[in-house]
Amino acid sequence: MKITFLGGGSFGTALAKAMTQNGHEVMLWERNEERVREVNEQHTNGKYLQGIRLPESLRATVDLGEALNHRDMVVLAVPSSSIREVSGKIKPYLSGDEIIVSIAKGVDPKSLKPLSQTIFEVLDKDPVILSGPSHAEEVAQGLPTTLVASSRNELAMVRVQEAFSSNSLRVYRNHDLMGVEIGGAVKNIIALAAGISDGIGYGDNAKAALMTRGMTEIIRIGEKMGAETETFYGLTGIGDLIVTCTSMHSRNRRCGILIGQGKSMDEATKEVGMVVEGIKATQAFFELAKKYNVEMPITDAVHQILFEDVTPRDAVINLMNRELKRE
Structure with missing residues (x-):
């Protein structure tokens, strides 16, 4: 061809x-x-x-x-x-x-x-x-x-x-076009969060929690937008989430690490030297969550860090002190 x-x-x-x-x-x-x-x-x-x-x-x-x-x-x-x-x-x-x-x-x-x-x-x-x-x-x-x-x-x-x-x-x-696209977009937000966690110096426990609860957010917004839940358990859901949250090849995770270490969003993206899609995705899904009345606390926390002058540590404290609930 x-x-x-x-x-x-x-x-x-x-x-x-x-x-x-x-x-x-x-x-x-x-x-x-x-x-x-x-x-x-x-x-x-x-x-x-x-x-x-x-x-x-x-x-x-x-x-x-x-x-x-x-x-x-x-x-x-x-x-x-x-x-x-x-x-x-x-x-x-x-x-x-x-x-x-x-x-x-x-x-x-x-x-x-x-x-x-x-x-x-x-x-x-x-x-x-x-x-x-x-x-x-x-x-x-x-x-x-x-x-x-x-x-x-x-x-x-x-x-x-x-x-x-x-x-x-x-x-x-995969015929679930909506699910494939939502999974690929939202996982970049969670990868930013995972990188921020690494940059602060938190451990594997925190990253496992972010990835797991991040998948919950992907599924919530995906279902509301018409995606099939099964798609998120496949390559474009959990598969893409794993690789983006754990690898140093991931520009979203690298950007998050720099932010967690105290650099500004602009300083971090300049150092990464490539487009960090998770930043645009955070802006978009912060608005989409409000539009569809979907709870996305990790996305909210990343938005606070990037655009609302909340420090990474304070954003984590806010997440940890949310109302207690069933999983």
Whole structure:
């Protein structure tokens, strides 16, 4: 297949590498001209994937028209906050036959809708959401990874599953699009909380509690928004939560650690050097919890730390001293 990845970040580049090795003709579109030259001439992307050699046949371009010319599949590998803008930019270049894939994990920050709905509104096409427990660094190294493809378009979902699967990538299908998207978005909030806990110096007990009660929050808001509970016990729920809360590859956890150590949100994100989706997700689900009248105390606590000048230790004390109840 002829596949274009829009965005030269870590996960987009890692998947572009994997798809090139799968035998597909892959192009990477990137706004940064220096990064495009690096990919084409040095076959690396040092800012996002240090020490990884990219295939020589993987080509990059800053020309959107070139990137989208006669493509079978277009992968939106940009942050959730850019999905609407980028979808609008590519619309004039699409023929209508392309499969649209999104690997972003979040919701539209303006409408608070799942990204699949934003893409459909702009492009009038059902996208495939590709999600799951998958750090870019491990995908780029060819380490075994599982993903989940979800869409209202059955044929597109199957084609994505077939195109991305390999000896190191196994892709499942799941028709619960809402559940796949909610799990991928909210787990970033819990990963921020887990990182903050680590940064303060708390132990495994605290992290286990955050992850477990965090899963409760994911299920609560997911069910209210129309998701199937079973989805959250799978790869895009508990699977993604585990990997994001426990690994130093996780930019959300790393950002949380820095905040727990006393740095501001801005200082922490600057040091991480990449988009921290959990911050936008915290803003979005703080509002969605109020809209759907869902109790999400961990999300509230992270919101207090990020946007309400509450110290991490005070936020934890507030959590621990909530009204006692049954589990």
